[in-house]
Amino acid sequence: MFLTSIFLLVPLVVLVVYSFSGSRYATVWGGFSTQWYVRLVDNVELREALWITLKLGGLSTLLATVLGTAAALGHWRLCGGGTRAVPTFFYLPVMVPEIVLGLALLIFFTKVWTVERGLWTMTAGHVVFGVCYVFAVVSARLRGFDARLLEAARDLGATPWQAFRLVQLPMMVPGIVGGALLSLALSLDEFVISYFVTGAGISTLPVKIFAMMKKGVTPEINALATVLLMASVLLALLSIMVQGKHRAD
Amino acid sequence: MRLSRLLAIFCLATASVTAAPAQTLKLLVWEEYLDPSVLKAFTKETGIKVVEDNFDDNEGLMAKTGTGKSGYDIVSPSDYAVQIMVRRKLLAELDHAALKNLKNLSPDFTDLYYNRGQKFAVPYTWGTSGLAYNKKKVKNPPASWADMFEVEKLQPLKGRISMLDDAREVAATALLALGLDPNTGKPGDLEKAAVLLRRQKPFLAKYDSASAEDSLASGETWLAQGFSGDIATAQAENPDIAYILPKEGVSFFVDNLCILQESKNKAAAHVLLDYLMRPEVALVSMNAMKFASTNKAIKAEEIDESLRSSAALMLPAREKRVLFMDPGQEMGDAFEALFNDLKN
Amino acid sequence: MMGRLRWSWFLMLPALLWLGVFFVVPLGMTAVAAFARRGEPLEWTFSMAAWVELGRGGFGVVARDPDDAAAGWRFQNEALAVGWRTFWVSAATTAGAFLIGFPAALFMVRRSARWRRVLYGLIMIPLVANSLILAYAWVTLLRRDGLVEKFLRTLGVLGEDGSLGLIYTPSAVVLGMIYWYLPFMVYPVYSSLEKFDWRLLEAAADLGATAWQRLVHVLWPLSLPGIMTGCLLVFVQAAGTLVFPELLGGSKTRLLGPLIHDKFLSYPENYPLGSALALALMILTTFGVWQALRVSGERKDNSVS
CATH class of the missing domain: 3.40.190.10 (Periplasmic binding protein-like II)
Incomplete structure (x- = not known):
């Protein structure tokens, strides 16, 4: 485990340390400097890409969460807590390599439903895998739910809607939040599908980073990565806190 | 709600x-x-x-x-x-x-x-895509494309050479070394070029178009086929970088x-x-x-x-400039296949 | 009762529709495109040209280097050569991720809840950090005269001009991918170990089983479903990888991902051939999925009986 930790941490340390390098090359150390962070703040293109990434992530997570949660609920009502009848269909997209999904969508959007590619075509792809993850996480959560609780609520005079909203939904929330966060995290980092179906002037952060890398990596990318890393660590801590709080409740 | x-x-x-x-x-x-x-x-x-x-x-x-x-x-x-x-x-x-x-x-x-x-x-x-090298590291710099396929000349530079990640550009170097037309329409010519390129490959660090100049300037590679403007960027960073237009002719774009x-x-x-x-x-x-x-x-x-x-x-003499032409779909595939085959 | 059923389907409908339109139909069109005529870039006319091209060279092998017999052999057929390499690169990645991930998950699951959470976060880091950039961090480490080589030189393990020669090789690609895909191995393995009843091990020990026997006969069969899920996730993703061969492999060896990429996003495009290759990739991964399900299914039956 000690060696594993080193294996896991060394690239990250390198990443962070080199973001403070004075050299123009991301692979060569050139003395301490914070110039790349200054540059980062001034980089309009990256800001634009970040904004598009967030929009795409928000939009696709929203859709995936709504669709995935509804589907998981429907499936639960249909089959109860049974684990055997999990529809493999919902897990298929995860079993297909991203690049295949990317090119399939490219064919679809160029030769079948010809549209100008951009935010919406990317959203279409991101929701596909997002739905799967939300479905899986919410389903897992519902598996432990006792349907008799709903009946009890009905017996006590609740309408079906009230029973759902006051009994079942609160119990589902951690699953929904977990699924949504997973879907969001994957969307923010997704590269291949976005790369295939992106449009003119619409670059997500990963696509932009890939383009920057091909140009030759400057420590500016390291600086960006460090900032993103901090943001995701914060996000992760937040989600642990939210879920921990729910558990405490 | x-x-x-x-x-x-x-x-x-x-x-x-x-x-x-x-x-x-x-x-x-x-x-x-x-x-x-x-x-x-x-x-x-x-x-x-x-x-x-x-x-x-x-x-x-x-x-x-x-x-x-x-x-x-x-x-x-x-x-x-x-x-x-x-x-x-x-x-x-x-x-x-x-x-x-x-x-x-x-x-x-x-x-x-x-x-x-x-x-x-x-x-x-x-621009052109010629050969750039690090004067401090390369004692016996190449003067022609043919030099890029001689095992004895490549040996001391093993793992320090990069070629462009571009089927046409790479094929052109071998075709020029062989005295053949880089715009050739004959698949047989490409087969001859493939023999040379296959021999050269074990000595290469990588095929790279995008950051070749960075690797060169930072000292990771010592000899690189590169686009003139990119090499000029490397020269501005590292004064030891020299650039030559190989004598058989050079890809000009x-x-x-x-x-x-x-x-x-x-x-x-x-x-x-x-x-x-x-x-x-x-x-x-x-x-x-x-x-x-x-x-x-x-x-x-x-x-x-x-x-x-x-x-x-560095503008090459008119007769040394090689402008690529549309190879047509069939030859285009052949060029791609040559490069893919090289990577197998 | 009918109402309840209808409601349930109604809830599932939007998701099913979305997956139908943006997943099933595109994949179906990809399958169709593999039998279409290659235009610029595609015409919906029946043609087997892509498959003819895919099969060119047959199953024959040729010497890798006519001048040098020691260099070994390779498939003459491009798809086979690339598919074969993709298979073993993904398999090596999966094996590596397992060898690191399984002990890590085992270690984690035996710690206290707080420790667990910290370790869990550690393992998940590659997932939350931008993966492209992490690939580049590996370049910094592995490159010629890079940090690893400098470190080894200081230790005296490596000579002054010595080099590992690791960067821009398939091994570097595998190493980078192990790092990247490790969370996909650890997560499912960890989940299955979490449910594991540790008293079983004690019972086995009481019955006189050695540590090795306990591992092979008790722990292993019961954690197999999780392991298989992990292997599957890693294998499928590694098989379709796009950026690692380019960044860590120096574009010197072709894997299926970049090859397919070029058929769509590089002139002269060949959508039918690219689609056929994508189907081949699907077959490769489906084979992996099927194998994994078969193995874990068999084991489950065994352990029940």
Whole structure:
């Protein structure tokens, strides 16, 4: 485990340390400097890409969460807590390599439903895998739910809607939040599908980073990565806190 | 139901953002092609917004725009790519009345096979892809492409050599070394080239077009096939980098500005093209990006001194210039297959 | 009862529709495109050209280097050669991720809840950090005269001009991918170990089983479903990888991902051939999925009986 930790941490340390390098090359150390962070703040293109990434992530997570949660609920009502009848269909997209999904969508959007590619075509792809993850996480959560609780609520005079909203939904929330966060995290980092179906002037952060890398990596990318890393660590801590709080409740 | 309120706010926010902005030109051009300050100044002068995306090989550009619904207005294909894109009817005919500054272009680059009369393309920059090496590390520098296939010469540099990640460029080096035509239509020629390239491959660190100059300047590689402008960038970073034009001849390219047929902003695109042809504007990009301009109205003394003696401005003799031509789909596949086979 | 059923389907409908339109139909069109004529870039006319091209060269092998017999052999057929390499690169990645991930998950699951959370976060880091950039961090480490080589030189393990020669080789690609895909291995393995009843091990020990026997006969069969899920996730993703061969492999060896990429996003495009290759990739991964399900299914039956 000690060696594993080193294996896991060394690239990250390198990443962070080199973001403070004075050299123009991301692979060569050139003395301490914070110039790349200054540059980062001034980089309009990256800001634009970040904004598009967030929009795409928000939009696709929203859709995936709504669709995935509804589907998981429907499936639960249909089959109860049974684990055997999990529809493999919902897990298929995860079993297909991203690049295949990317090119399939490219064919679809160029030769079948010809549209100008951009935010919406990317959203279409991101929701596909997002739905799967939300479905899986919410389903897992519902598996432990006792349907008799709903009946009890009905017996006590609740309408079906009230029973759902006051009994079942609160119990589902951690699953929904977990699924949504997973879907969001994957969307923010997704590269291949976005790369295939992106449009003119619409670059997500990963696509932009890939383009920057091909140009030759400057420590500016390291600086960006460090900032993103901090943001995701914060996000992760937040989600642990939210879920921990729910558990405490 | 706080959640639903949040969702509503989010939807409103995205809706307001996707509302149509003012006129925007979308560019798909080479990386290291236009200096960002140039585009900013253009927007300030005309009010036309510009968004820039980059590509790193002609093949990628052609595939991206080949579907005819890419959403771009202006692209910057090289010579043979212009020829192919004209054949595929992807480029719009230029309106010379809107391009007063065409007169600034040097005749050296205007009268080439793919673009007689500048009907579809404005030649904007030119360059070569020769050999660059680190003077401190390479004791016995190559003078010809043939040297790049001699095992004894490569041995001391093993793992320190990079070639371009580009089927046409790499094939051309072997074809030139063999005394064959880099625009050959004979699959047999490619087979001969493949033998040489296969022999060379174990000595290479990598095939790399995009960051070859970085690896060279940082000392990771010592000998590299590279584009002249990129090498000039490396020279500015590391004075030990030298550049030669191998004696058999050298791949010579002219990158152009073209307007896509699909563009809905052709008038604005012409305005930008004409703006970019102003000598003072072309000079800014040339000094910053280090790719030589085709603009003859630029005065020699205005060019950065370091650039004047760099790889960027080494113009090969006319008979040594090798311009690529459209190989046709069949030979295009053959070139790709040669390169893929090399990577097997 | 009917109402309840209808409601349930109604809830599932939007998701099913979305997956139908943006997943099933595109994949179906890909399958169709593999039998279409290659135009610029595609014409919907029946043609077997892509498959003919895919099969060119047959199953024959040729010497890798005619001058040098020691260099070994390779498939003459491009798809086979690339598919074969993709298979073993993904398999090596999966094996590596397992060898690191399984002990890590085992270690984690035996710690206290707080420790667990910290370790869990550690393992998940590659997932939350931008993966492209992490690939580049590996370049910094592995490159010629890079940090690893400098470190080894200081230790005296490596000579002054010595080099590992690791960067820009398939091994570097595998190493980078192990790092990247490790979370996909650890997560499912960890989940299955979490449910594991540790008293079983004690019982086995009481019955006189050695540590090795306990591992092989008790722990292993019961954690197999999780392991298989992990292997599957890693294998499928590694098989379709796009950026690692380019960044860490120096574009010197072709894997299926970049090959397929070029058929779509590089002139001259060949959508039918690219689609056929994508189907081949699907077959490769489906084979992996099927194998994994078979193995874990068998084991489950065994352990029940």
